[in-house]
Amino acid sequence: MTYSSLNFLLLLFIQAFLANCCIEREREALLEFKAGVNDTKSRLASWSGEQCCNWAGIRCNSQTGHVVKLNLRNTKPYNLDNIYIIGDDYYDWIYHSLVGKISPSLIFLSDLKYLDLSFNNFNGSKFPEFIGAFRNLKYINLSHTGLSGMIPPQLGNLSRLMYFDVSNGYPFSSFMLKTDTWWLPNLRNLKHMEMSRVDFKDSNDWVETLNKLSSLEVLVLYNNNLTHIPQSIPLVNFTSLKVLHLSNQNFNTTIPHWVGNLTSLNKLTLRNNSLISMVPPLDSLTKLTDLSLCWNNIEGDIRELLLGKLSNYTLGNLEYLDLSSTNLSGTLTGWITDMTSVTHLNLWNNNLSGTLPIDIGNLTNLVGLDLSSNSLTGLLSETHLTSLLKLKYLYLANNNITILVDSDWTPSFQLNSIDLSSCKLGPKFPSWLRRQVEIEDLGLIDTGIDDSIPNWLWNLSSLGSLDLSTNLLRGKLPASLVHMTKLMYMDLSNNRLEGKIPFLPTSLKYLFLSNNSFSGQLRKNRRSPYKNKPIVSNNNTVEMVELFPCGLANLHYLDLSSNSLSGQLPPCWSNISDYVNLANNRLSGVVPSSLSCSVTLSVLQLANNILTGEFPFDLQFCSGLQLLDLGENNFQGTMPDWVGESFQQLQILRLRSNLFSGNIPSKLTQLNNILFLDLSNNYLTGPLPRGLDNFTSMSQLFSLTISSYHTIVIVITKGLILEYDSRDFLFLKSMDLSNNNLTGEIPKEIVVLAGLFNLNLSHNQLIGNIPLEIGNMTSLESLDFHKNKLSGTIPQSISTLYSLAVLNFSCNNLSGSIPNGHQLQTLNDPSIYNGNPYLCGSPLETSCDSSVRLPQSDGNNDTNDRDKWLYLFIEFGFVAGFLLVFFILLFKVKWRYTYFQMVDSMLERNSLL
Structure with missing residues (x-):
């Protein structure tokens, strides 16, 4: 074996040794961090012994042995696309969180390049200032950790930083970080920045400041108390932006003109900003595939917006378009067929009218379609839907649409979620749904169904949410629904159902059976079916004896009103x-x-x-x-x-x-x-x-x-x-x-x-x-x-x-x-x-x-007072007169004899009469 080969092997041995042996002071620093948190789920169980580079979440430099990566991101975070944590996601997060404080001992990890403590619970602790000393840091993620106070401007020293996320949200909405903006341009290599729910303290020049970050590719600002956004800037410098997400601010103005100059944009989200009226030309955004302007007051005709502000090329490349709740009017004709690449189209809660064009079936890439809460009319037939092979989500609720398909129609798609509420669907229960074996959410509220519930519906094992309320459904429910192990929400209220309430699945959290004719007793399962919000209202006779067994746990909401x-x-x-x-x-x-x-x-x-x-x-x-x-x-x-x-x-x-x-x-x-x-x-x-x-x-x-x-x-x-x-x-x-x-x-x-x-x-x-x-x-x-x-x-x-x-x-x-x-x-x-x-x-x-x-x-108070004084003076005068006569008769003997002789004479005359 050659000398060079021996050196190479020796080098590999040294690197392998150092990769498993961290620096003693850094090991002590990590143990101090561990001591400062409550690790109820033993996520740091491996943090013992000498070889700290082998601990969970730790990575060391193979040559120096220094810790370069600390990744303790919570293993069960909630879905980042949701604003609120729903159901078990919240409990999973809290259940697996590290709870406590970030120990300042971490400052001894001097070679740290990667720091991720996201989705843990530091419950209002101040943002750690020592992070500004990590000059080698390239990645920081402290999002959703409940930190508070000012973000220290020392972070401006992190000139190598490329990824920075300090967003915060529910359930830590009571804690809010604050920041000045003057130090942000020092992060000259920054490519990704998320600072949602960070209060940009007294900053009206935030756009001009962030415009200096020429390398910035992703900017996410949500709920920052921003009130000012300039309509123009002299020179657009952050042209590398691929994602611009500005939501839940208080701009109350039009969309800025400089947005149209961000030619690298793939995703533009300006939701819920009180934006009004005119939209500037966006035809130069040829790389745009994702556009969301929802929850603003854009107004105007949707055709003029899409064809007048976007180029045909841009419109044809859009994959995701969300214009929900923007007060738009007009029809679906004349533009919708140009969206050949669209996969998700959301126009919920606008003033759209007219019928559904037949050529909507040409949108063969469509996965999700939401046209609910408009004023659409006309028919929806198989012709509209046959070519939509990828369709998974269909929402047409709160329109005046008539669903007219053959009873033996077999759809070419498999839906996960469908809501046809308030459409004209009855009187028969739609049999074509029988073949939708992957359906998870089914909403048919007030659709004019005058029929019994078919037995096959209860065999759809994928159902998680079922709402058939406010129809004319009749008949009885099956004796048991315990096999529907994914069912969490069921609303059958306001129908004509009767009989006994079935055994219910243990997964059920929300149950609405009001305004029917159910009778008998609610029977309890061996394990309680009610974990959350059971509601049974307005029926005939339901005895209380077995209705609410003592073993129920985690019950939040109980409504048994209007029964017997x-x-x-x-x-x-x-x-x-x-x-x-x-x-x-x-x-x-x-x-x-x-x-x-x-x-x-x-x-x-x-x-x-x-x-x-x-x-x-x-x-x-x-x-x-x-x-x-x-x-x-x-x-x-x-x-x-x-x-x-x-x-x-x-x-x-x-x-x-x-x-x-x-x-x-x-x-x-x-x-x-x-x-x-x-x-x-x-x-x-x-x-x-x-x-x-x-x-x-x-x-x-x-x-x-x-x-x-x-x-x-x-x-x-x-x-x-x-x-x-x-x-x-x-x-x-x-x-x-x-x-x-x-x-x-x-x-x-x-x-x-x-x-x-x-x-x-x-x-x-x-x-x-x-x-x-x-x-x-x-x-x-x-x-x-x-x-x-x-x-x-x-x-x-x-x-x-x-x-x-x-x-x-x-x-x-x-x-x-x-x-x-x-x-x-x-x-x-x-x-x-x-x-x-x-x-x-x-x-x-x-x-x-x-x-x-x-x-x-x-x-009247004045009159009453005068009357009281009048009566008082009269009584006083009577008493004074009586006493005067009394004392005269007492001390004047002659007058006394004369008085009594007169009285005797009067009495004698009366007796003679």
């Missing part, structure tokens, strides 16, 4: 964390403490049952409640003081038609977020609490807070029983304290509640005047004070309530003339004022002339 459930509430409810609706049943007994033990519970509806007992004590621990409805039950006792202290997030409180008694607690006015308060039809006594002006959400014309859940709430107003979605209470704020035994005067501060649309204090024992400034309650549509003991005149300011539609002041002691003018001219029903004998003027027949006798006490 009876019996007492079972004791096992502690797993329900978000939403409980058991309204409109026949449940009896007391509320178990476990029903109200979750601090995250947002909605609790128990209305219209036969529940008894006092106000549930354990509810005080539900500090997250936003909606509480205990109405129409037999609850009794007093309202506890802690209601106002514990429910700081409460927006809807409904306790009507119970047996509550005692005073309204004064601390109730601490509910600053309350939008809807109904305590009517109880036995409450005492005065209205002072401090009603603390109901700040009621005082605002518009509110920013509202329940994240929507549910139906019964409101009695304008003499009608109405149903409102809870989300509508931003604008439909109400206070109803009627049908109690409340006393005292109406607090003057009530007029501050300018956001109220309904105020009902009728059927009480209230006295005193109507507040003079009631006209300040400018949102009032319904005002009811009837059957009280109110006195005085009706304030003239009431005539300024322009929205007032219902008014009732009857059966009080009001006096004087009825105000007129403005909205009151339309309220000309005399019954509004009947039962007030001293009122006069239109619409009453009693005119206001001098013959009208006013009451001795008309409620």
Whole structure:
């Protein structure tokens, strides 16, 4: 063996040895990092021993032994294309995260070139400044790690950096990084930059700054609080850009002209930026294959946009086009056939009209087509679809399209997802879907199907989401659906289905069966089928006994409202964390403490049952409640003081038609977020609490807070029983304290509640005047004070309530003339004022002339005071006169004899008569 060969082998041996032996100080630094995080899933289990270059996520330089790569990216991150983490993806991420802080000991990894700690949880830790010392770094990925604070400008020293991603998002949206931009041009080799949800602090020159990065190929900025984007720049320098993603900003202007000069662009995304009107020419973007302008107010004709701003070459090369929700009009004809390369076409939620052109079938590369929520009409037949061999996603919902295909048609494609909701599809169930064996999501809402559900549908094992609601489906469901192991969402509500509810698959998280005719008992599986959000509403008879077994876990959402459930509430409810609706049943007994033990519970509806007992004590621990409805039950006792202290997030409180008694607690006015308060039809006594002006959400014309859940709430107003979605209470704020035994005067501060649309204090024992400034309650549509003991005149300011539609002041002691003018001219029903004998003027027949006798006490404070003093002086005069006569007779003997002789003579005459 030659000398050179020996040297070569020796060199290989040394390199192999060094590749497995890292520097001791660097090993210690890594161990310090490990000590600073919580590694619950043992992802760093291999980090032990001397050979740190063999540890998971570590790579060393084969010649020097220095650590050059640290890659601890979470092994189960959520889909980067999703804005929100959905379902198990969130739990996988959190489950596998390293939790803690980034140890500054890593500064000893002086030769580090690659750093990736993405999708771990550093929970608000400050961005580590020492990273600016890694002069050899070429790759940094600290995205979605919950870092906060300023990005240190020392990172400008990383002149070799080529990849930089510090994006952040859900579930770390409460943490936001900030940055100045002056140091960014120092990253002269940078090719890839993502800084989504980084606040570009007070920067209006961010475009000019980034324009200096001539090597930049990918720029992703999402939700950066940017408000300014220049329409032009003197010289476009970053012409190497291949991907420009600017989304969720606040530009409120037109698309900048300089975008048309980025001739290397492959992908342009400008979604949700409040961009308006004119689009500059983009015909020079000949390499463009991906264009998204969705969620802007582009307006105009879609044909003019695509043919007038893009060259035929560019239009023909586009593979992905998203113009959804841009307020575009026009038709699909005259341009769609030019898109010969398109694979995904999304025109959802626009104003497109006309029919589907037959030659849409020429788009043979089409994988996804979304034309839903437009005004399209006409027919869709096999001819439109036969040549679309690659089609996987078809969305035509919310149009006026008629689906007309032969019952024996066999499609040439296999769909993963289809939504034909609101199209005309019935009356028969579409049999051609039987052959779509790969379908995962099926939506046929309100399609006019008047048929039974075919058995073959339940054999589609790939189904994950099934929505057949609001049709005329009839018949029974199979006895068991446990074989549908991928089914997570099923909505069969608003049909005519009957029979028993089947055994359900353990995968099911969302179940909607409301407004059918299901009966019998819900039978429990050996393993609970309900893991998340089961909903079974508005059916006939479903017993409670086996409905909700105690072994349920991870239950977030339960709606069993509007059935015929009876019996007492079972004791096992502690797993329900978000939403409980058991309204409109026949449940009896007391509320178990476990029903109200979750601090995250947002909605609790128990209305219209036969529940008894006092106000549930354990509810005080539900500090997250936003909606509480205990109405129409037999609850009794007093309202506890802690209601106002514990429910700081409460927006809807409904306790009507119970047996509550005692005073309204004064601390109730601490509910600053309350939008809807109904305590009517109880036995409450005492005065209205002072401090009603603390109901700040009621005082605002518009509110920013509202329940994240929507549910139906019964409101009695304008003499009608109405149903409102809870989300509508931003604008439909109400206070109803009627049908109690409340006393005292109406607090003057009530007029501050300018956001109220309904105020009902009728059927009480209230006295005193109507507040003079009631006209300040400018949102009032319904005002009811009837059957009280109110006195005085009706304030003239009431005539300024322009929205007032219902008014009732009857059966009080009001006096004087009825105000007129403005909205009151339309309220000309005399019954509004009947039962007030001293009122006069239109619409009453009693005119206001001098013959009208006013009451001795008309409620006017000055008159009342004068009357009180008059009576006092009369009584004082009578007493003084009596005492004067008494003392005269006592001390004047002659006068006394004369007086009694006169009395005796009068008595004798009377006896003779």
